Amino acid sequence: MAPIRFVLNGEDRSVEGLAPTTTVLQYLRGPERLTGTKEGCAEGDCGACTILVEQPDGAGGLARRAVNACITFLPALHGRAVETVEHLGRDTPAPIQREMVARHASQCGFCTPGFVVQLHAAWRAGSLTDRQSVKDEIAGNLCRCTGYGPIVDAGVAVAAQAQPDTSVADAATAARLGAMRGAETFRYEAGGRLWLSPGDVDALADAYAEHPDATLVAGATDVGLWVTKQHREFPVMIDVSRVADLSHVEEAPGRLVLGAAVTHSQAMAHWTALHPDLGEVMRRFAGPQVRNAGTVGGNIANGSPIGDLPPVLIALGAVLHLRRGDEARSLLLEDFFLEYGRQDRAPGEFVAAVEVPVIEPEERFAAYKISKRTDSDISAVLAAFKLRFEGRIVVAARLAFGGMAGTPKRALNAESSLVGRPFDAAATARAAAALEDDFQPLDDLRASADYRLKTAANLVERFRLELLGGVPTRIAEVA
Known part of the structure; x- marks a missing residue:
């Protein structure tokens, strides 16, 4: 067993003894007393708890994404870095902070930290290009005072500002996080509950075979609500978000293959290229924070009758690939859904990938x-x-x-x-x-x-x- 090791606002953290279902929001506002990150809805809808998470991108740099701290479990931070609103202006205000102040874009102030972190993350990602893009990027943030106009104005003003060159610092942080993460399956236990985070698909298959009743999590955009709203407990949880084999996208003649752990944000460009309507459906799918965490495989395996992605993929004739131990099988996606709450998936079997045919000229x-x-x-x-x-x-x-x-x-x-x-x-x-x-x-x-x-x-x-x-x-x- 090992502690949860991560970087918080530039400082190393090593945490143990907290339940695996402790949310990052609970940890930040509790032991850390970082109360700038707010609790609004505790279900990933309002964006008041938005934080910036960084992880190695595999090329010596960092991948950054804004996520909802209220439904992110603390062990998911292992080997990653977190930045909260308090850290953005540690030396000098970030551009979005300056523009929010200049435009009086904060009213009651409750939602402001979430807007600031989300727009800062979007700016760093180069996603702010015009007024509509700013609106898209804050679709997962709610302002209780309905003061969106000045907030959008601040985002537009930031969009034109140059990005800082942080490549040297990013490389150092990536190396630091890699050393924390390690190469083996991460095992964390507290209060008799176990969190497993395999590093490859074989380790995932072995772990799920050993614990077929475990709850699989990736972005926890649904499982997080089972904890915050239903107060459910899970003896064993298996995190699939670090399984590189499930995070690939393959474009081949006549088909597109997406691993189950590909996030909706990562898949967006591929869906849009497949057909603009698919890109538009997914643009309206939740908010950016949820799309940054939720995965293609999770949206399918969850089996919800109101999930947006499965009907589209069924119409396209998608094929689902599953794995159980050393065995793999494939079936049409439409045959995976048997009835409400029940899918054609055996104990210990998980969704590995979905294969989507391209749309033919006729x-x-x-x-x-x-x-x-x-x-x-x-x-x-x-x-x-x-x-x-x-x-x-x-x-x-x-x-x-x-x-x-x-x-x-x-x-x-x-x-x-x-x-x-x-x-x-x-x-x-x-x-x-x-x-x-x-x-x-x-x-x-x-x-x-x-x-x-x-x-x-x-x-x-x-x-x-x-x-x-x-x-x-x-x-x-x-x-």
Whole structure:
């Protein structure tokens, strides 16, 4: 067993005796008394707890990302560095701090540290380019006073400012963190609870085989809520975020393969290149802090019927790769989801990668996210369609939906109604009628069953209108 070793605001830390489910926020505000990092929601929605996490990038430098401290478990910091808002202005105010002050961008002040750290991280990453990019970068931060205007102005002002050259310091920090991390599986235990962090996929397979009832975590964007909201306890947790074999992206002829531990932020450019609609869906997926932590494999393995990514990948015909011990198998993603809360995954078996076919020239694709808010909101309906044409005739159809059933699911009856015919108004009317045989949606707080069925049918018609061309169906972003 070993202590949790990390760097906090430039100083080494070695922590033991705290439960593995202790959140970074609890540690910062408790033992460290770093109260600039706030607790707003304790579920990764408001961004008041945003911190900057650094880790070696494999090329001698550092990879930086902003994450929510409220749902990040303390052992996940092992071999990494953390910077809080108190450290940004240790010598001189950071550019975003100066611009926030100059524009009176803080009102009650509660949310301000989170905005500062998030915008600082985005600036360091080169993600601030214009006003819309600033809005995108703070989609995971809420201002209780609704004072967004000056905050956005401060972000725009920072976007044009030059980046500091920290390559020498970054290399030194990367080496320091590498020595802390070590090459073996990190094992941390406290209060009879165990945290394992394997360094490669074979070690992960062995650990999960030994502990098949363990809870797998990557970004903990869902498991974190099980702790903060449901107060659940986990005897064994296995962190997959350090498994390099699961963090690869492979672009090959005809397909895109993403390892299960690839974060949504890392996958963003690849999704956008695959199809702009997929990139747009994922731009509206949570906020940057959640996308920086959450993973492709986690969103799939979680099995949520309202997850945004699975319906899109089902429509594209994605194949899931799983591993259990030394055995590997593959299956169509749509076959992985059996019923609500149950997937085709044996004890000790984990998602290793997802393989996505590219869209062929004779195919047409679209994806639509319907939610009450534009940003950082759960979908009421997520629809994704792929049609293959020969001339004007549909020869193959894949219509997939989230939020319409207990699992992400294809609309097989609606698909059959389209195949062999032109994709015209009569076809979409048939599909609308068939959707009632495919789904019996639930009524809940997000939408009624009637709304969901009507929306699903309208989205098929919307797809047809867009394929016609020249028919505006999408509302432009409000400046």
